[in-house]
Amino acid sequence: MQHLRPLERCILKLTAQGVEVDEIARRIRKSPERVEKIIDWTDIPRSRPLARRSPSPIENRVMALLGQGESHAEVGRRFGRSAAFVRQVEGLGHYRRGTELLRRRPTGGKA
Secondary structure (H helix, E strand, C coil): CCCCCHHHHHHHHHHHCCCCHHHHHHHHCCCHHHHHHHHHHCCCCCCCCCCCCCCCHHHHHHHHHHHCCCCHHHHHHHHCCCHHHHHHHHHHHHHHHHHHHHHCCCCCCCC
């Protein structure tokens, strides 16, 4: 059930609790027909989309600019965003770069 989207999980949970389709539709602001389709779609096997594992271009650029000594506010002005947004992008970039490094396998050299 983890491969399902949050809305799909919510609908299935309510269905399992015995809530009627009309009530589920009212709660999530969808038509009863749409809720029934969503329930039917959850039975169709599908693969999960691959999560991006390496930093995105904006994450790389933000980390590079910060590495060159620019402040979060300066980088934010370049992108038309706030310093808080830049900090968030930087953190995600570092996380992805770190997980990318952890996945790499040694190629025969000494570590």
